[in-house]
Amino acid sequence: MLQTGLGKVKVADRFLSRLVGLLNRSSLDLDxxxxxTPCAGIHTVGxxxxxxxxxIDKENKVLGVRESVPxxxxxxxxxxxxxxxxLSDGNVSQTGIHLDDRLIFD
Structure with missing residues (x-):
């Protein structure tokens, strides 16, 4: 198990919040x-x-990691x-998240 170490994890679990995602942001802080959720794939269009x-799966097990998606x-x-x-670009390596880890969110 891995404590994420992230201070601010916002949950997008409704249609509109999933649709908007990070589109209204110009950056994302390291924390x-x-x-x-739920989510079967993402886009970074816009x-x-x-x-x-x-x-991650329903038990927060890491199934895959993609870094620096432009x-x-x-x-x-x-x-x-x-x-x-x-996460912000480069944050996966800083937090130490790896395949098969089980994440814990505060």
Whole structure:
């Protein structure tokens, strides 16, 4: 299990909040993240900055990681994905998140 170490994890669990995601942001601080749930894939169309992605299942087990996803891209989630954690570019390596970790959110 891995404590995420993120201070501000916003949950996007309604249609509008999932639709908007990070589109209304110009950046994301290192202690911030967006947890999109449920989610089977994401896009960065219209975003203004690159992000790291962590694909997790219903038990918060990491199924996949994509780092430095630039704007205007699409990423499919690995089979079994229930949610996607969006982090600032480079934050996956700083937090030490790896495949098969089980994340704990405060």
């Amino acid at each position: 911030e993240a967006l947890l999109i 975003m203004r900055f690159p992000i790291d992605l962590v694909f 704007p205007n891209r699409f990423r499919r989630a690995p089979k079994g994905t229930y949610a996607v954690l969006e």
